[in-house]
Amino acid sequence: MxxxxxxxxxxxxxxxxxxALNNVSxxxxxxxxxxxxxENGAGKSxxxxxxxxxxxxxxxxxxxxxxxxxxxxxxxxxxxGISVVYQEFNLxxxxxxxxxxxxxxxxxxxxxxxxxxxxxxxxxxxxxxEIDIDVTKPVEELSVAYMQLVEIAKNLAKQTKVLIMDEPTxxxxxxxxxxxxxxxxxxxxxGMTIIFISHRMNEIFDLCDxxxxxxxxxxxxxxxxxxxxxxxxxxxxxxxxxxxxFPTCDKTIGEVVLEVKNLSGxxxxxxxxxxxxGEILGLAGLVGAGRTEIMRILYGADLGGSGEVYLxxxxxxxxxxxxxxxxxxxxxxxxxxxxxxxxxxxxxxNIALPNLKSISKGFLMNFKKEKEIVEKQKExxxxxxxxxDQLAGTLSGGNQQKIVLAKWLASSADxxxxxxxxxxxxxxxxxxxxxxxxNLCMQGMSIIMISSEMDEMIGMSDRIVVLYEGRQTxxxxxxxxxxxxxxxxxxxxxx
Numbered sequence: 001m002x003x004x005x006x007x008x009x010x011x012x013x014x015x016x017x018x019x020a021l022n023n024v025s026x027x028x029x030x031x032x033x034x035x036x037x038x039e040n041g042a043g044k045s046x047x048x049x050x051x052x053x054x055x056x057x058x059x060x061x062x063x064x065x066x067x068x069x070x071x072x073x074x075x076x077x078x079x080x081g082i083s084v085v086y087q088e089f090n091l092x093x094x095x096x097x098x099x100x101x102x103x104x105x106x107x108x109x110x111x112x113x114x115x116x117x118x119x120x121x122x123x124x125x126x127x128x129x130e131i132d133i134d135v136t137k138p139v140e141e142l143s144v145a146y147m148q149l150v151e152i153a154k155n156l157a158k159q160t161k162v163l164i165m166d167e168p169t170x171x172x173x174x175x176x177x178x179x180x181x182x183x184x185x186x187x188x189x190x191g192m193t194i195i196f197i198s199h200r201m202n203e204i205f206d207l208c209d210x211x212x213x214x215x216x217x218x219x220x221x222x223x224x225x226x227x228x229x230x231x232x233x234x235x236x237x238x239x240x241x242x243x244x245x246f247p248t249c250d251k252t253i254g255e256v257v258l259e260v261k262n263l264s265g266x267x268x269x270x271x272x273x274x275x276x277x278g279e280i281l282g283l284a285g286l287v288g289a290g291r292t293e294i295m296r297i298l299y300g301a302d303l304g305g306s307g308e309v310y311l312x313x314x315x316x317x318x319x320x321x322x323x324x325x326x327x328x329x330x331x332x333x334x335x336x337x338x339x340x341x342x343x344x345x346x347x348x349x350n351i352a353l354p355n356l357k358s359i360s361k362g363f364l365m366n367f368k369k370e371k372e373i374v375e376k377q378k379e380x381x382x383x384x385x386x387x388x389d390q391l392a393g394t395l396s397g398g399n400q401q402k403i404v405l406a407k408w409l410a411s412s413a414d415x416x417x418x419x420x421x422x423x424x425x426x427x428x429x430x431x432x433x434x435x436x437x438x439n440l441c442m443q444g445m446s447i448i449m450i451s452s453e454m455d456e457m458i459g460m461s462d463r464i465v466v467l468y469e470g471r472q473t474x475x476x477x478x479x480x481x482x483x484x485x486x487x488x489x490x491x492x493x494x495x
Contacts (some may be wrong), residue, residue, distance in 0.1 A: 005029065008025055026212055030193055037214070119135055123135055125153045163187065169198060283467070332421065340401075347387075377410055
């Protein structure tokens with residue numbers, strides 16, 4: 001058995017009216033990969049911020065390599081070798097990759113910045129990670145995946161012993177995740193201890209040795225990864241049985257409401273499909289297949305497309321999102337924080353803004369009507385908040401997704417395009433989103449769903465359109481669904 005490198009003993013964190021951490025005790029073994037899981041608000045972030053020194057615990061002790069601390073400071077934590085890669089990158093976009101890796105610790109020669117040594121040292125780190133990257137390139141020119149790798153390299157340059165990774169795969173494609181997983185396995189082989197936070201069960205079972213489960217600020221259970229299954233982890237996370245990952249519903253699929261013929265442009269070619277009333281139509285494919293590009297043309301967000309689009313039998317071709325919304329077609333974007341929600345505005349205004357025409361007369365707002373609409377959506381979608389005047393940016397990912405949905409439902413939309421509907425959302429909130437999607441279909445609405453999660457695509461779709469490099473390779477009916485069938489078509493082959 002490996003020795004314990006890090007222990008938390010009776011850690012609590014009290015905020016006014018909230019016990020964020022409640023007597024958490026946990027041992028972390030040297031060289032292991034430990035999954036830390038729980039719903040949003042379970043206390044995971046508070047716990048890792050306690051380890052990084054950005055939060056002072058109200059009670060408890062941290063023991064690192066046998067030495068006790070009543071709290072950490074950021075410098076102390078870093079000096080000991082505890083590093084955190086957060087979801088929000090802490091990079092300086094105009095500096096080079098090498099300069100970001102050594103920012104705050106730039107090599108000096110005769111009192112001046114030694115650029116040559118900085119580049120050489122950074123190259124060595126990336127070579128050890130087997131990553132091909134131009135370390136002289138500004139970070140702003142990198143993809144999200146490579147920004148993630150720069151964050152990891154930056155922490156490894158500090159002689160990290162315990163690496164904490166907070167939802168590292170949330171913004172990554174499947175191929176990019178494979179690169180990250182290879183690096184994590186290499187780091188583990190070199191003896192590094194990794195605390196891995198993820199909502200994706202397949203990642204936890206593929207990468208981790210143990211799993212620690214949190215709920216409501218408490219450590220509920222820990223298991224060896226071979227001692228537990230998905231259903232038990234989820235049950236411990238949410239405090240109830242959730243054995244049915246994808247809820248079923250008794251819905252009727254009706255007539256064609258949207259028909260697309262030979263849609264081309266923006267890197268896609270001759271795409272044809274039909275969407276029926278009450279249906280969830282999945283759009284599957286690997287990165288670069290053209291899924292989002294198709295929807296952006298259809299929605300009028302990208303111009304220059306060609307082909308034919310029929311909405312309720314009427315020939316249309318939207319030249320702007322405004323036209324699409326007016327016709328009842330709306331898009332819930334993949335990047336809800338930048339494109340779906342105004343984080344600095346309250347929930348009330350986020351829901352009301354797209355619906356000003358219906359709740360205003362001239363320049364005068366009907367605040368009574370606004371309140372009715374907003375409160376109805378809050379209740380219908382079960383948005384968890386203390387007030388509709390709460391800022392959207394303070395909500396969990398699942399509740400932010402509900403706000404995006406709420407504003408469009410208030411506009412009487414009947415065709416909803418969900419682009420990665422549950423990305424970055426915990427398992428309990430996923431169930432709520434899935435139930436909402438099913439309920440909307442039962443009410444006669446129709447959904448096009450883009451998802452990179454194979455289980456989600458199979459579990460929620462009624463039919464699946466599969467793409468490969470901008471071209472349509474097949475349409476699968478429910479009885480044809482399997483991972484093998486989807487991946488065969490997504491790789492450009494035929495069944």
